[in-house]
Amino acid sequence: xxxxxxxxxxxxxxxxxxxxxxxxxxxxxxxxxxxxxxxxxxxxxxxxxxxxxxxxxxxxxxxxxxxxxxxxxxxxxxxxxxxxxxxxxxxxxxxxxxxxxxxxxxxxxxxxxxxxxxxxxxxxxxxxxxxxxxxxxxxxxxxxxxxxxxxxxxxxxxxxxxxxxxxxxxxxxxxxxxxxxxxxxxxxxxxxxxxxxxxxxxxxxxxxxxxxxxxxxxxxxxxxxxxxxxxxxxxxxxxxxxxxxxxxxxxxxx
Amino acid sequence: xxxxxxxxxxxxxxxxxxxxxxxxxxxxxxxxxxxxxxxxxxxxxxxxxxxxxxxxxxxxxxxxxxxxxxxxxxxxxxxxxxxxxxxxxxxxxxxxxxxxxxxxxxxxxxxxxxxxxxxxxxxxxxxxxxxxxxxxxxxxxxxxxxxxxxxxxxxxxxxxxxxxxxxxxxxxxxxxxxxxxxxxxxxxxxxxxxxxxxxxxxxxxxxxxxxxxxxxxxxxxxxxxxxxxxxxxxxxxxxxxxxxxxxxxxxxxx
DNA sequence: ACCCTTTATAGTCAGAGTGACTATAAAGAA
DNA sequence: TTCTTTATAGTCACTCTGACTATAAAGGGT
Numbered sequence: 001x002x003x004x005x006x007x008x009x010x011x012x013x014x015x016x017x018x019x020x021x022x023x024x025x026x027x028x029x030x031x032x033x034x035x036x037x038x039x040x041x042x043x044x045x046x047x048x049x050x051x052x053x054x055x056x057x058x059x060x061x062x063x064x065x066x067x068x069x070x071x072x073x074x075x076x077x078x079x080x081x082x083x084x085x086x087x088x089x090x091x092x093x094x095x096x097x098x099x100x101x102x103x104x105x106x107x108x109x110x111x112x113x114x115x116x117x118x119x120x121x122x123x124x125x126x127x128x129x130x131x132x133x134x135x136x137x138x139x140x141x142x143x144x145x146x147x148x149x150x151x152x153x154x155x156x157x158x159x160x161x162x163x164x165x166x167x168x169x170x171x172x173x174x175x176x177x178x179x180x181x182x183x184x185x186x187x188x189x190x191x192x193x194x195x196x197x198x199x200x201x202x203x204x205x206x207x208x209x210x211x212x213x214x215x216x217x218x219x220x221x222x223x224x225x226x227x228x229x230x231x232x233x234x235x236x237x238x239x240x241x242x243x244x245x246x247x248x249x250x251x252x253x254x
Numbered sequence: 255x256x257x258x259x260x261x262x263x264x265x266x267x268x269x270x271x272x273x274x275x276x277x278x279x280x281x282x283x284x285x286x287x288x289x290x291x292x293x294x295x296x297x298x299x300x301x302x303x304x305x306x307x308x309x310x311x312x313x314x315x316x317x318x319x320x321x322x323x324x325x326x327x328x329x330x331x332x333x334x335x336x337x338x339x340x341x342x343x344x345x346x347x348x349x350x351x352x353x354x355x356x357x358x359x360x361x362x363x364x365x366x367x368x369x370x371x372x373x374x375x376x377x378x379x380x381x382x383x384x385x386x387x388x389x390x391x392x393x394x395x396x397x398x399x400x401x402x403x404x405x406x407x408x409x410x411x412x413x414x415x416x417x418x419x420x421x422x423x424x425x426x427x428x429x430x431x432x433x434x435x436x437x438x439x440x441x442x443x444x445x446x447x448x449x450x451x452x453x454x455x456x457x458x459x460x461x462x463x464x465x466x467x468x469x470x471x472x473x474x475x476x477x478x479x480x481x482x483x484x485x486x487x488x489x490x491x492x493x494x495x496x497x498x499x500x501x502x503x504x505x506x507x508x
Numbered sequence: 509a510c511c512c513t514t515t516a517t518a519g520t521c522a523g524a525g526t527g528a529c530t531a532t533a534a535a536g537a538a
Numbered sequence: 539t540t541c542t543t544t545a546t547a548g549t550c551a552c553t554c555t556g557a558c559t560a561t562a563a564a565g566g567g568t
Binding site for chain 4 (some may be wrong): 218239
């Protein structure tokens, strides 16, 4: 911003860049973290899967572009899109990240409750949810972006109330715990999780009256909705892995 | 990245943007947080103070541009610059943030130990350290960037070993505590701070033998250097403000 | 019916971590 | 010397946490 800028400047002399947004849109379905991918309809990387995204319009802010692309890919209404939490991840600027030309991309992460299959909108040949751990090699540097997004989401769950964004408007504590377990890839103790969530002011609030969820087996659970807090005090720290062994189904390290 | 890109494309049709980096370079001097600012030598905002920064070169990654600009402004050698921790903050994309043309800026934060006055390099009329809390209105949206940077640094001190970047190679625990107190704007209990720092594995390591700092008044302190850890377990949480004021600009970001 | 499995919820208990505090040591200054 | 300043050691009560046990309320199978 304070760099050499000639008095009579030629925008193109300083504007050899295209700017895009890339979106890592996550959801939890069937106890697995899923990410929305689109199949590329043209070169480069035609036929490869990629994060949804696209070029900024000439007078558009990056977050607006992200919401626009998200609406195109998911078919969500403007109300849902407008209220959605979009987290700017970081910006990827490797000169060779796009073989066509110099492209700088601002990456965002978004969290959605489980939704029906997306409609393949825009230029994408198709769009669908993928298990976030089983995506093949993606186009461009999207493997890196996806990994960074997963890391960031996992970290934000610790000290923010973001986990409720993965849940529908009303949810049980079991569903909320499932979000943590899925994103972190660990098992948590149910009574302890419950104690910490309920003692964090403003994280969740009980739905009035005693309505209870039906449909599953086991005792019906009380329903909650997201509270008005945005930060989590005290934080809900994930159990630190003390060794390098991948977590088995038994959980509980050591 | 996956947006409409015509087969026979014209780069300029998708490249109406200039890309810059902006740097929030912090140091602690005399128990105050200071930030490096440059006085703008030309329009727009001629004579206003701004964060150092500049345009990306055609085949340069943003972090390389940030290190290049930092070297120009501070006169630090390439060794020091190369080892420096540069934290990408976020990217600012408001279409009107630069009156000249469409400029997207990637902001970085850097932490330095106390240094002599910078040399005014490059196009800057002059460059100097400012008390981070007493900067006048800065050029462009740099007030916002500076505030975001301060927030981020404060949050990172909680769960990373970054605080040692503010200190010289060998430092006392009192100096390290000064960093926390200055960035957070609070006073900490000295014995408790000591206990937590020393119990965090890999945060600091004592300098061998019993060398002690001279020059000040009071009992000489043992010297430490930065340990090999990068994350802080357990985290060193800042005392939560008990007042009911709603959270400021979305603190904590990992 | 009955038991069995599943999930939710309540509670207990020991240990780690933390905030507030007191005490002692080692330097320079008055 | 005495005072002031800074460093370091230690105490103590309280909270938070992980690991665990117990009980409640549903559905499924035989």
